[in-house]
Amino acid sequence: MSISTSENLVEADVIAKVLAKGRSTGAEFSEIYIEDKRSTSAGLDDGKVEQVTSGRDRGAGIRVVAGETTGFAHTSDLSERGLLAAAEAAAAAARQGDGGVHKIALQPLLRHPVNTVRISPSDVPKASKVALLERANAAARSIDGAIVQVSAGYGDSYKRILVANSDGVFSADDQVRTLFRVSVVASGDAGMQTGYDSLGHTIGFEVFDENDVEEMAIRAAKQAIVKLQARPAPSGSLPVVIKQGSGGVLFHEACGHGLEADLVGKGASVYRGKMGELVASPLVTLIDDGTMSGEWGAIGIDDEGHPSQRNVLIENGILTDYMWDFLRARKENRRQSGNGRRQSYADLPMVRMTNTFVTNGTENPDDIVRATEHGVYVAKLGGGSVDTASGDFVFGMVEAYLIENGEITEPLRESNLIGNGPQVLKDIDLLGNDFAMGNPGMCGKDGQGVPVGDGQPTLRVKAMTIGGTAA
Amino acid sequence: MSNGSSNSSSNNVPDLQAIVDRVVATAVKGEQIEAYVSRGGETAVRVYEGEVEHFVSAQSEGIGIRVIKDGRTGFAYAGTLDADAIAEVLADARDNVAFGTPDEYAGLAEPDGVAQIPQKFWDDELAAYATADKISLTKELEKLTLGMDSRVRVEESNYDDGWGEVAVATTTGIRESGRGNSCYVSVSTLADDGDETQTGFSFSVGDSPKEFNLPKAAREAAERATRLLGAVKPPSKRTTVVLDPYVTSQFLGVLSSTLNGENVSKGRSFFADKLGETVADPRITLVDDPTNPLAYTATDIDGEGLAARRNVLIENGVLKMFVQSSYSARRTGTKSTGNATRGGFGGTPGVGCLAMQLQPGTQSQEELIKGVDDGVWIQMVQGLHSGVNPISGDFSTGASGMMIRNGAVAEPVREFTIASTLQRMLLDIVAIGGDIDWLPSRAVGLTLVIRDVTMSGQ
Numbered sequence: 008m009s010i011s012t013s014e015n016l017v018e019a020d021v022i023a024k025v026l027a028k029g030r031s032t033g034a035e036f037s038e039i040y041i042e043d044k045r046s047t048s049a050g051l052d053d054g055k056v057e058q059v060t061s062g063r064d065r066g067a068g069i070r071v072v073a074g075e076t077t078g079f080a081h082t083s084d085l086s087e088r089g090l091l092a093a094a095e096a097a098a099a100a101a102r103q104g105d106g107g108v109h110k111i112a113l114q115p116l117l118r119h120p121v122n123t124v125r126i127s128p129s130d131v132p133k134a135s136k137v138a139l140l141e142r143a144n145a146a147a148r149s150i151d152g153a154i155v156q157v158s159a160g161y162g163d164s165y166k167r168i169l170v171a172n173s174d175g176v177f178s179a180d181d182q183v184r185t186l187f188r189v190s191v192v193a194s195g196d197a198g199m200q201t202g203y204d205s206l207g208h209t210i211g212f213e214v215f216d217e218n219d220v221e222e223m224a225i226r227a228a229k230q231a232i233v234k235l236q237a238r239p240a241p242s243g244s245l246p247v248v249i250k251q252g253s254g255g256v257l258f259h260e261a262c263g264h265g266l267e268a269d270l271v272g273k274g275a276s277v278y279r280g281k282m283g284e285l286v287a288s289p290l291v292t293l294i295d296d297g298t299m300s301g302e303w304g305a306i307g308i309d310d311e312g313h314p315s316q317r318n319v320l321i322e323n324g325i326l327t328d329y330m331w332d333f334l335r336a337r338k339e340n341r342r343q344s345g346n347g348r349r350q351s352y353a354d355l356p357m358v359r360m361t362n363t364f365v366t367n368g369t370e371n372p373d374d375i376v377r378a379t380e381h382g383v384y385v386a387k388l389g390g391g392s393v394d395t396a397s398g399d400f401v402f403g404m405v406e407a408y409l410i411e412n413g414e415i416t417e418p419l420r421e422s423n424l425i426g427n428g429p430q431v432l433k434d435i436d437l438l439g440n441d442f443a444m445g446n447p448g449m450c451g452k453d454g455q456g457v458p459v460g461d462g463q464p465t466l467r468v469k470a471m472t473i474g475g476t477a478a
Numbered sequence: 479m480s481n482g483s484s485n486s487s488s489n490n491v492p493d494l495q496a497i498v499d500r501v502v503a504t505a506v507k508g509e510q511i512e513a514y515v516s517r518g519g520e521t522a523v524r525v526y527e528g529e530v531e532h533f534v535s536a537q538s539e540g541i542g543i544r545v546i547k548d549g550r551t552g553f554a555y556a557g558t559l560d561a562d563a564i565a566e567v568l569a570d571a572r573d574n575v576a577f578g579t580p581d582e583y584a585g586l587a588e589p590d591g592v593a594q595i596p597q598k599f600w601d602d603e604l605a606a607y608a609t610a611d612k613i614s615l616t617k618e619l620e621k622l623t624l625g626m627d628s629r630v631r632v633e634e635s636n637y638d639d640g641w642g643e644v645a646v647a648t649t650t651g652i653r654e655s656g657r658g659n660s661c662y663v664s665v666s667t668l669a670d671d672g673d674e675t676q677t678g679f680s681f682s683v684g685d686s687p688k689e690f691n692l693p694k695a696a697r698e699a700a701e702r703a704t705r706l707l708g709a710v711k712p713p714s715k716r717t718t719v720v721l722d723p724y725v726t727s728q729f730l731g732v733l734s735s736t737l738n739g740e741n742v743s744k745g746r747s748f749f750a751d752k753l754g755e756t757v758a759d760p761r762i763t764l765v766d767d768p769t770n771p772l773a774y775t776a777t778d779i780d781g782e783g784l785a786a787r788r789n790v791l792i793e794n795g796v797l798k799m800f801v802q803s804s805y806s807a808r809r810t811g812t813k814s815t816g817n818a819t820r821g822g823f824g825g826t827p828g829v830g831c832l833a834m835q836l837q838p839g840t841q842s843q844e845e846l847i848k849g850v851d852d853g854v855w856i857q858m859v860q861g862l863h864s865g866v867n868p869i870s871g872d873f874s875t876g877a878s879g880m881m882i883r884n885g886a887v888a889e890p891v892r893e894f895t896i897a898s899t900l901q902r903m904l905l906d907i908v909a910i911g912g913d914i915d916w917l918p919s920r921a922v923g924l925t926l927v928i929r930d931v932t933m934s935g936q
Contacts, residue, residue: 053744055579058544061554061570062824063563066538077532083539083558100533137577155745192746192869199748201869240874242897242934243714273526275633275668277675353536390864392876396633396668396675397706399893401876403864422874423865425895425934472711474865474874474895476932 015116016041016169017067019177021087023111025069026173028094030109032102034073037094038172038333040310041067041085042352046164047128051140053156059133068352069093071101072334078102081353113177119307119314121298124183126212128163135212136161139220143189146221150228153235155199156192159224163212170312178312184303184458185214186447191227195235202231203387203405207303207447207458230387230406237418240407240475246382247424247471248375248410252443253387255461257468258293259363259450260391260400261428262286266320266328267346267358267452268335270395277398277429278326286326287432290368293321295330297345297361303447304361304460311347311356318344321432332358350455360450362460368438372465375437377413383473384408384415385424390448398428401474423474431468439465491655494645497559498655501543501568502647509572510546510649512586515539515559516823518642521609525616525635533613540823543571549580555824586648587782587804587814594778594785595769599658604639604686607661611687612637616663619692623665626700629707633666633677637687652783660774662918663690669703676709676892678702683774683918702857706878709890712935718853718908719896719931720846720882723915723923725856726836730764730921733900734831735868737766737791739815740806741829748871748901752797758904760795763837766817773833774918781820781827789815791831803829834921839910843925846909848885854933855880855887856896871899877933894935898928906930 022039029037046062066083067090078100082093128136143159166182188205204227208214249257265276278286287293297306297315306315311333319327332347335358348359376384384407391402407419444462494515501513517539524531541564542555552574556563578584620635639661647653664681680698682690721729741747749757758764768777768786777786782804790798801817802810806829818827847855860876867873878892898906911925 049577051579055581056577057579057581058551058553058826059574059577060826061567061574063554063556063558063566065557074529075526076530079532079534079536081536081538096535100535133574133577194745198871199745199869201867234870240897242895242932244936273633274631274670274675275677353538355532355534390861392860392864394677394860396677397892399860399876399878401861401864401895403861403874421865421867421870421872422897423861423876423895425860425876425893427893472893472895472934472936474876474897474934476874476897 016043016167017085017090019113021090022171023113025090025094026111026171027109028091029069029071029098030173032098034071034098034101036072036173038070038170039067040352041169042166044164044166046162047133047136048160048162049137049140050158050160051144052158054144056137056140059137064351066352067093068354069097070355071097073101076101077355079355109173111173112175113171114175117178117308118180121300121305121307121315122183122209123300124211128183128185128212129165131212139187139215143220143224147189147191147224147228150225151232153193153195153232154191154228155194157189159189162186168310170308170310172312176312178308180307182209182306183211184209185211187220187223189224189227191231193231193235197235200231200234200237202227202229205446208301209303209305210301233418234420237420239477240419240422241473241477242475244470244472246379247385247468248379248382249385249388249466251372251439251441251465252445252462254385255364255445255463256388256391256402256448258365258463259360259461260393260402261426261431262293263360263363264393265395265398265428266330268329268331269358271329272335272338275396277396281326284326285324286429287321287324288435289324290435290438291321291324291432292319292366293363294319294366295346295360295363299362299460302362302444302460303458306361309345309347310349311343313343313345313347315345315361330358330360332356348457350457354455357453359452359457360459364444364462365464367440367442367464370437370439372439372441375439375465375467376410376415378437379410379413379467382410383419384410393428399425400428401425419475425472425474431471434469435466436469437467441465491643491645491657494643495655498645498647501564502649504568505649508547510586512544512646512648513541514644514646514823515541516642516644518640520638520640521612523612523616523637525620528617530613541567542823542825543567544826545571545575546584546586547575549582549584550575550578551584552578553826583805583808585804585808586650587652587784587818588650589652590784590814592785592787592816597771597776597778599656601659601685603688604659604661605641607687615687615692619663619665619696622692622696623667623699626696627704629669629671629704630700631668631670633668636664638662646783654779654783661687663692663695665695665699667699667703669707671707674707676703676706681918705880706890706892709878709892711893712881712891712933714934714936716930717933718850718927718929720850720853720855721926721928722857723913723925724917725859726926727917727919727921727923728859728862730834730836731919732862732866732868734834736900737800737831738829739800739802739810742800743806743809746869749797755797756795757797758792758795759907761910762792762795762904762907763790764792765790765835766801766831766833767835768832770833770835772916773835773922774916775833775920777832780816780832781818784814784816784818786832787816801829801831803827831920836910836922836924838912838914838924840912841909843911843913846911846925846927847882847887849909850882850927851884853882854891855882868900871901873898873900873903894933897932897934903928
């Protein structure tokens with residue numbers, strides 16, 4: 008990869024001093040997270056490239072833990088003086104008893120790269136990035152005169168992070184992300200409808216060798232056109248078939264958040280106390296895997312310096328593990344799982360997903376549709392959200408069709424689906440053999456957004472509540 | 479900080495103003511420059527089981543520079559006010575100009591002579607509030623909440639405050655700076671009954687902590703969670719919904735994008751050709767008024783530095799106008815309505831409502847519920863971002879609340895959806911409460927009654 012990885016963001020001896028300062032008021036743990044991120048984005052709307060934006064975010068967050076209390080301070084000043092001042096503020100915030108002098112011994116720098124970047128976006132002329140937008144715009148508009156508006160966005164970022172703590176952890180990672188999205192408005196007799204497609208990977212500009220932005224734009228345009236003929240979605244409970252790679256958000260909401268150890272630990276998850284129990288259909292094996300090379304949620308190390316790993320959360324329906332960060336693992340005396348993540352240096356880390364997916368079953372996807380007398384086929388899901396304590400969750404269907412007599416028929420207007428996590432997991436009665444990862448996601452928790460991936464094969468939930476208006 | 483749009487020219491920030499002035503002074507012939515800087519700090523205290531779970535104390539600053547030349551726009555930002563970084567940002571913004579498509583409407587705002595309405599955005603008492611007091615009131619909120627009901631646990635009790643200073647200057651003559659601070663407390667609850675757990679939340683806002691109403695927040699958070707214990711999935715039917723003030727605020731927030739002049743001019747609003755037409759029940763008068771000091775997002779200037787103003791968007795059900803920034807106004811041959819929005823130094827201005835308010839009715843929530851024969855009182859909605867499309871108008875959200883029978887609150891219900899279209903819901907409003915609640919949001923809360931909504935459950 009052509010990006011330089013040699014240079015440390017802050018020298019190791021300064022880091023050791025800062026960590027020692029963090030423990031100066033008696034805290035048993037201190038940590039520094041340093042980030043230097045450069046980003047480029049470009050947007051097109053209404054036929055015009057609106058602007059290219061260059062961004063630079065750089066700073067450090069210092070966390071100090073004393074007993075049950077975490078003190079945190081952050082600064083955009085990476086000088087020794089600036090970092091020591093932040094460490095002092097964090098230490099004061101977590102003050103407990105009398106301090107003392109601490110000596111911090113850092114381990115050799117750990118790197119655990121999982122992604123391979125062939126073409127660094129920083130080496131690509133801005134004109135080439137802008138050209139993608141114009142190609143997507145032209146392609147979407149070429150489909151049909153009903154396409155009345157197109158917007159497209161390109162974004163790349165190169166984030167270098169360095170994490171060190173008073174236990175000696177000393178880790179670095181270089182994280183490249185490349186993203187493209189296109190959204191389309193079509194207008195017809197019954198009003199307007201929208202279409203959307205996106206892709207995002209932890210690789211460089213080579214992502215566009217394998218993914219054609221024109222094809223994406225055409226998919227988005229066709230989705231909007233099809234929806235012009237859509238009829239209101241049904242209301243009430245029906246079987247729901249979810250297409251491969253479009254419904255990972257179902258698991259993200261139905262159980263992913265509920266398996267985050269911080270929520271479990273506070274008794275705010277419907278999955279608390281369920282370890283070793285059957286919590287899903289025996290068809291379901293659910294994995295969270297930060298090492299999936301190139302996928303949107305892939306990271307070399309998490310934002311607490313722990314190497315990413317593959318964690319089996321549910322195996323053949325049985326709950327086998329939660330996801331862990333430093334604090335929660337420490338409290339329960341077990342190992343971290345590489346799930347401690349944060350939005351930026353200005354945020355505290357917490358338990359977060361990476362790439363969360365359900366592994367393949369054995370059914371032919373066409374047979375799953377054929378086996379469904381009357382139901383809904385979801386070709387693309389939108390976002391979702393969950394109340395982890397009750398398990399109730401929703402997700403939106405942005406492209407969906409009726410299934411009548413085992414065949415996919417008429418398009419449906421957008422609506423939410425609602426279900427209860429544990430019930431929906433048990434109601435998965437058919438699982439396909441066509442696994443695919445889905446679109447890049449941005450997962451929000453406690454005000455912080457982090458990039459996550461999801462995936463699943465085509466599957467059927469035998470009953471879910473469809474939030475439409477038709478009888 | 480939470481109250482990011484608060485500025486006051488009576489509270490100038492000379493050192494930030496000097497930074498933007500210096501950047502703007504570098505403009506060469508044929509070049510328009512806008513510089514926007516901000517600096518702020520926050521304190522966040524979270525208490526759990528009587529102990530401080532975390533205490534965050536942080537400061538941040540940054541600059542965004544927009545350069546426009548020959549109708550092309552370039553932009554860059556950095557999260558620092560370091561002199562070298564500012565020079566780099568300016569160079570990047572200039573470099574980025576070359577890649578924009580010429581747009582005859584591109585440009586910066588120009589002073590329009592509309593006077594700012596002075597408001598108070600800075601509270602000295604808040605600025606001087608002691609750390610120990612912040613911690614003790616967060617603990618107090620947790621304790622009060624736990625004391626409300628033995629079935630209630632507190633997931634987290636929070637205190638948050640922030641202060642911010644901004645300055646903006648342009649080659650077109652905009653020159654503004656100001657500062658503001660704000661604070662709020664919030665609490666999240668869990669209520670248990672056997673295997674079942676339900677959740678609740680509440681918050682309290684004030685210019686300073688002495689204005690908080692902790693007992694009210696504690697009671698609401700406990701009631702929201704306990705009310706739902708034993709909730710069942712209701713049958714599917716068409717019914718009348720009574721939206722709690724918090725839900726109404728979210729509903730108005732969704733409508734905001736349909737009233738945005740840029741969306742209108744780009745064909746992304748179903749209101750595009752409806753000016754002068756009846757789009758809502760005649761009881762509805764909707765204003766955007768950031769000059770009302772009671773609004774949480776009150777401000778004296780918009781994101782481009784023009785005076786904020788009161789705009790009547792829907793009057794007695796008739797669509798009167800759209801909100802505009804200087805850009806969207808040029809596109810549509812109108813004038814800015816002082817509705818440029820800005821998310822911070824990292825972005826360029828957009829268009830949006832700043833402080834939406836429905837003209838209140840006179841009845842209390844209790845009276846409104848009494849007037850409903852058969853309906854559901856919606857306490858919470860879920861999935862506004864996934865099931866509501868403000869372009870098509872399709873509206874579908876998850877919900878929980880209480881059934882209403884013969885004007886009385888009946889059993890709790892959950893795991894159902896409510897659905898209609900935004901267009902119909904506005905016309906189907908049958909009553910508006912007088913129970914205004916100035917929530918920490920861009921839209922005010924009050925109780926709203928809407929008929930003929932599909933409830934989908936069993």
